[in-house]
Each structure stands twice: as structure tokens, then as C-alpha cells.
Amino acid sequence: MINYSINIIFLIIGSIMYTALGLIWYSKLVFGKVWMRLTKVEHIVEKPNPLMMLWPLFGGALISLAINFILVNMGITLYAEAIVFSVIIGLLYAIPINAANTVWEGKEYWLILLNSGFIVLYSMIMSIIFIIIMYG
DSSP states (O other): OOOOOOOHHHHHHHHHHHHHHHHHHTSTTTTHHHHHHHHTOOOOOSSOOGGGGHHHHHHHHHHHHHHHHHHHHHTOOSHHHHHHHHHHHIIIIIHHHHHHHHHHHTOOTHHHHHHHHHHHHHHHHHHHHHHHHHHO
């Protein structure tokens, strides 16, 4: 039987965490300069459209919803299981999607690792947060 229980607090935390982690990961202090070189972006908009911030919040909620759904239905309750789940997501989901996009967009292959690394790290953090929220 499929369990459709959703933790709203987890979704809110996921939205905020995805946005915050993305701002840090792709900042010039971490991987922003590398990302700009790999994507051939020459400058970053100083005052981005406020609606641009809605997409990461929405995307973070959707990814958190998927993590919530999968962890509950797989019966994952331990931190080690959550971390293994995150690595599997990276290897079997994030890397293939990023690889397809990178190849079709004609970008450098290192971009696959950069973008997939972000998804794996986010999945790890959120899987651990889920275990903390649900099981203490």
C-alpha cells in the first residue's frame, strides 16, 4: 500500500534549503566562477527579477515532496540509509538528466558533475533533515 503522507514543515524547509544552498553553491565564493566559465555566462544580473526566486522555492518544494514520498514508502529511517538513497539519486537520476542537458546544450562535461553534485548534496541534506523531523 502506498503511503501518501506529506510533512508540510519538511516541504517548507526544503524550499528554503534548496534556494539557500543554490545561492551558496553557485556563488562566486564557491562554484560560481567555474559555473560561469562552463556555461559561458559572462555576467550575472545585479538586480534579478524577484520572480526568479520563486522557481528555486517551487523546485525545492517539489524535490522535497519526492524525497518525502520515496523515503516514507521505502521505509528509510536511518541516517546511513538516507545517505545511500541520496547517492543513488545522484547516480541514477541527477547525473543522467544533467548529462543529457549538457550534451544537447553543447556545454563542457564538467558541468555535469557541478550540477549533479548540487543535487546530491541537497538530497543528502534533505534526507537527513527528513529523518530528524520524522524520527528524531
